[in-house]
Amino acid sequence: MYKIAVIGDYDSIYGFATLGLSICPVRTPEEAKQKLWQLAEEKYGIIYITEALSAELTDVIEHYKERTLPAIIQIPGVSGNTGAGVEGVKKTVEQAVGSDIIFSQK
Template identity: 60%
Template sequence: MYRIAVLGEYDSIYGFATLGLETFPVSDAEQGSTQLRRLAESGYAVIYVTESMAEQIKKEIERYKTQMLPAIILIPGVSGNTSAGINGVKKSVEQAVGSDILFSGN
C-alpha cells in the first residue's frame, strides 16, 4: 500500500496529521532536501510539499520529475499561495493533452 507524506514548515503542515497523513516538518533547505530524499527512497507515492519549501529545494525536486513515483505536489502554506502549485499542475496537463485546457479564446 502506498503512503502519502506532507513536507514543509510546521505551521503549514501540522493540520494534515488530523487527516491521517504523515507530516514531516522541516525548517530549512538542507533539512527539506534530506527529508524529501528519504521519503522518496522509502516508497512514498505522493509527497505534498509547501510552495515555500519547494522554492528552496528545487534541485532536489527536479530529481524526481521524470520518475513515476513519487508524485510531488506543491501546496500553499501559511505564508500564502505563490501559484507555483497550480502552474505545475497546468504544465503537466498541457504536456499530457498537448494544449492549455484552461485557455479561453474570448
C-alpha cells in the same frame, strides 16, 4: 499501498495529520532536502511540499520530475499562495493532454 507525506513548516502542515497523512515538519531547506530524499526511498507515492520550500529544492524536485513515483506536488503554506503549485499542475496537464485546458475567465 503507497503512503502520502507532507513536508513544510509545522504551521502549514499540521492539519494534514487529521487526514491520516504523514507530516514532516522541517525548519531549513537542507532538512527538507534530506527528508525528501528519505521519503522517496521509503516508497512514498505522493509527497506534498510547501511552495516556499520547493523553491529552495528545485534540484531535488527536478531529479524526480521524469519519474512516476513519487509525485511531488506543491501546496501553499501559511505565508500565502505564490501560484507555483497551480502552474506546476497546469504544465503537467499540458504535457499529458498536449494542450492547455485551464482557461482564465475575465
